[in-house]
Amino acid sequence: MLAPDENMSLTAQEAVDGALTSRRSVRAFLPHRVDEQTIRDILRVAARAPSGANMQPWKVYVVSGSKKEKLSSAILSSGVRPEKITWDEYKYYPDQFFEPYQTRRRAVGFALYNLLGIGRREVDRMRAQHDRNFTFFDAPVGLIFTIDRRLNKGSWVDLGMFIQSVMVAARARDLHTCPQAAFAPYHREIKPVLDIPQEEIIVCGMALGYEDVSKPENQLRSERAPLEEFVSFVR
Numbered sequence: 001m002l003a004p005d006e007n008m009s010l011t012a013q014e015a016v017d018g019a020l021t022s023r024r025s026v027r028a029f030l031p032h033r034v035d036e037q038t039i040r041d042i043l044r045v046a047a048r049a050p051s052g053a054n055m056q057p058w059k060v061y062v063v064s065g066s067k068k069e070k071l072s073s074a075i076l077s078s079g080v081r082p083e084k085i086t087w088d089e090y091k092y093y094p095d096q097f098f099e100p101y102q103t104r105r106r107a108v109g110f111a112l113y114n115l116l117g118i119g120r121r122e123v124d125r126m127r128a129q130h131d132r133n134f135t136f137f138d139a140p141v142g143l144i145f146t147i148d149r150r151l152n153k154g155s156w157v158d159l160g161m162f163i164q165s166v167m168v169a170a171r172a173r174d175l176h177t178c179p180q181a182a183f184a185p186y187h188r189e190i191k192p193v194l195d196i197p198q199e200e201i202i203v204c205g206m207a208l209g210y211e212d213v214s215k216p217e218n219q220l221r222s223e224r225a226p227l228e229e230f231v232s233f234v235r
């Protein structure tokens, strides 16, 4: 996120647009550590996100080092396969995908597998790639976002704004992220490791670190629908 010329400072528009448009899901990270002060700064600025009645309903658990390893192995050694697990706390996806969501979902999935050279029938390789979620794609830092189960949908909207703010603030510091709903159904495995109380629902995880630009999966650039598909200027 450097200015095009070192003597030229970015305008606010360039800086904000640059952080927003350079955010993407990175799925391979370098082992370089992220210092705790940087993580604190990211979370502090992200917590400027708005929330209904300023409730600030977000909670986040930051893991690294041996705790992160413990978390990964609790999930990976649980024997509970992602394709079999039930989303019993909340459902992220519809029970049945329908258009236009089905096409978009397939497009990004195939694009990722193409980059990795995974064929459409190579189920074991697909599973292995999915399992990389649980080591946070080798990122040095993992975040687990939770919310109090007594709160309503409005607070989940607020949490989403906080999560996006974390990802954008990370970009301003040359860091990358991948939001990860894959963690949500593994609440039984995660909660005891991180001491998360039963009143909280695990909403998603997030990998945070420096991108490994040498890895093919990081060449993925997901598409977006044109404005006409989702905007109505009502005059």
Ligand SMILES: Cc1cc2nc3c(=O)[nH]c(=O)nc-3n(C[C@H](O)[C@H](O)[C@H](O)COP(=O)(O)O)c2cc1C
Pocket (backbone or CB within 6 Å): 023, 024, 025, 026, 027, 108, 133, 178, 179, 180, 181, 182, 183, 204, 220, 221, 222
């Ligand atoms: C809340 C949330 C959960 C997600 N969960 C996962 C996940 O578990 N694993 C993963 O690889 N990507 C996950 N993604 C990333 C999406 O696949 C990605 O955002 C989408 O394909 C658009 O690509 P982009 O983020 O690179 O723009 C998640 C995204 C969001 C917003």
